[in-house]
Amino acid sequence: MRLKNFAKALILTALTTPVFASSQDSDHSDSDHNEHTTSHQNDAVDTKEEIKSYIMHHLEDTYHFGIWDKAGISFPLPVILFDEGLHVFSSNKFADDHGHHEGIAESSGKYYKIDHAKIYRTEMKNGILPLDFSITKNVACMLIAFFLLLLFFFRSLGKSYAANGGISKGVGRFMEPIVLYVRDDIARPNIGEKKYKKYLPFLLTIFFFVWFLNIFGLTPLGVNVTGNIAVTFALALLVFLFTNFTGTKDYWMHLFNPLGNAMPWYGKAVLYIILIPIEILGIFIKPFSLMIRLYANMQAGHIVLMSLVGLIYIFGNMMGGSLSFLLAFAISLIEVLVALLQAYIFTMLAALYFGFAAEEHEHHDEAHAH
Amino acid sequence: MDKLLNDFSLGLFVWQTLLFLLLLFLLKKFAWKPILDAVDEREKSIEAALKGAEEAERRMQALQADNEAAKKEAMIERDAIMKEARDTRDDIISDAKTAASEEGVKMIASAREEIEIQKKAAIADIKTQGSFSFFRYS
Numbered sequence: 277m278r279l280k281n282f283a284k285a286l287i288l289t290a291l292t293t294p295v296f297a298s299s300q301d302s303d304h305s306d307s308d309h310n311e312h313t314t315s316h317q318n319d320a321v322d323t324k325e326e327i328k329s330y331i332m333h334h335l336e337d338t339y340h341f342g343i344w345d346k347a348g349i350s351f352p353l354p355v356i357l358f359d360e361g362l363h364v365f366s367s368n369k370f371a372d373d374h375g376h377h378e379g380i381a382e383s384s385g386k387y388y389k390i391d392h393a394k395i396y397r398t399e400m401k402n403g404i405l406p407l408d409f410s411i412t413k414n415v416a417c418m419l420i421a422f423f424l425l426l427l428f429f430f431r432s433l434g435k436s437y438a439a440n441g442g443i444s445k446g447v448g449r450f451m452e453p454i455v456l457y458v459r460d461d462i463a464r465p466n467i468g469e470k471k472y473k474k475y476l477p478f479l480l481t482i483f484f485f486v487w488f489l490n491i492f493g494l495t496p497l498g499v500n501v502t503g504n505i506a507v508t509f510a511l512a513l514l515v516f517l518f519t520n521f522t523g524t525k526d527y528w529m530h531l532f533n534p535l536g537n538a539m540p541w542y543g544k545a546v547l548y549i550i551l552i553p554i555e556i557l558g559i560f561i562k563p564f565s566l567m568i569r570l571y572a573n574m575q576a577g578h579i580v581l582m583s584l585v586g587l588i589y590i591f592g593n594m595m596g597g598s599l600s601f602l603l604a605f606a607i608s609l610i611e612v613l614v615a616l617l618q619a620y621i622f623t624m625l626a627a628l629y630f631g632f633a634a635e636e637h638e639h640h641d642e643a644h645a646h
Numbered sequence: 647m648d649k650l651l652n653d654f655s656l657g658l659f660v661w662q663t664l665l666f667l668l669l670l671f672l673l674k675k676f677a678w679k680p681i682l683d684a685v686d687e688r689e690k691s692i693e694a695a696l697k698g699a700e701e702a703e704r705r706m707q708a709l710q711a712d713n714e715a716a717k718k719e720a721m722i723e724r725d726a727i728m729k730e731a732r733d734t735r736d737d738i739i740s741d742a743k744t745a746a747s748e749e750g751v752k753m754i755a756s757a758r759e760e761i762e763i764q765k766k767a768a769i770a771d772i773k774t775q776g777s778f779s780f781f782r783y784s
Binding site for chain 1: 654655656657658659660661662663665666667668669670672673674676677678679680681682684685687688691
């Protein structure tokens with residue numbers, strides 16, 4: 277059982293690494309980043325540098341919900357700061373004369389400015405940042421996904437059973453097979469018949485949340501929630517906490533005494549100097565890989581897709597333009613698959629880790645007998 | 647790595663954690679529990695229905711087997727009754743035959759006796775009457 281799970285994890289890891297590798301490129305372009313403040317003089321985004329900075333800008337979180345920034349179509353969002361008192365004001369305060377959010381906002385005698393997608397107090401630009409709990413674009417998208425999931429799909433699905441005598445009806449009906457898939461093919465085989473019910477709500481929630489937000493990232497709204505490290509960190513942290521707080525005695529025994537009675541104590545002592553640190557490191561590496569995998573895949577998908585769209589403007593002719601359009605179209609189809617796949621992988625691996633935590637061996641009696 | 651750390655926003659992290667936990671709690675209460683319960687119940691009722699159908703089939707088969715056995719028993723009984731009847735009939739016939747033949751023998755014997763008696767009487771008669779007529783006609 278364990279070996280099979282391990283093989284599964286290995287295959288999943290192998291499947292996801294190529295995308296991971298490609299995301300490394302995003303780090304190199306950081307040096308060009310400063311240019312995006314100066315590149316706004318020309319209206320069209322049509323040079324390599326402009327496209328690059330446009331993409332980098334897109335990948336960042338923003339304080340307003342920009343639908344079409346160049347045309348100035350955007351929704352303001354509330355900015356919430358804790359900086360010697362609570363400051364709540366609209367992100368419109370950052371708007372300057374050109375319609376960009378690069379101005380200085382004043383709130384109860386303090387002045388703030390956005391730099392690199394973070395709010396600073398103007399007089400201490402390199403100092404401490406104010407505690408920032410603004411409803412940013414990503415938080416707004418999460419809220420949309422939150423209510424969509426809660427009200428539109430699953431509440432109605434949950435209600436429809438009672439109303440139709442055990443048979444689902446309506447929009448939620450589309451979701452029922454997916455719910456059952458998560459139950460029967462992710463939770464049950466990985467966690468086991470006895471304990472899967474305890475973990476199932478978490479797995480279902482994380483699957484649909486990640487999937488919805490991944491799909492949101494593909495809409496022309498230009499959001500990138502699951503490609504944000506803070507979001508994936510939060511999800512991975514919850515998996516980490518849930519795994520370790522529900523760990524059985526066997527789970528901890530496996531961590532600190534992986535060999536059991538297979539070896540005399542002096543043999544184990546030598547091995548355990550190496551083994552136990554590896555096992556402990558493993559607890560952290562597992563959720564860390566979850567965090568990086570989702571982040572990198574989503575980030576990379578956005579970079580590739582936007583670069584291909586950007587190519588159309590660089591080519592600027594029929595031939596190259598239509599070719600990059602076809603390529604971008606093909607990639608966006610693949611991204612639809614990746615959106616589902618990454619949600620699946622995240623849930624699958626979380627279930628696998630829960631399975632380790634919920635594991636209970638049958639060798640207790642055997643151990644007492646010796 | 648620097649970019650990763652710079653990208654990390656504490657506010658977003660806190661919002662994400664809060665919203666996710668709230669979503670987990672609400673969905674668990676209002677969605678997953680009713681959905682999974684309903685599906686479980688449906689699965690159970692399907693299982694029960696299948697089991698019931700199987701049970702009914704088994705019962706029907708048992709009933710059929712019972713019928714078959716009863717039919718067989720009836721056939722055997724019928725055969726036995728028929729055989730008995732046939733035997734009785736044969737007995738009656740043979741009894742009647744023996745009785746009839748005995749009666750016949752008896753009747754023949756009594757007829758013979760009668761004939762003998764008549765003959766003797768006739769001879770005796772001839773003897774007494776014949777001497778006279780002999781004389782008469784000689």
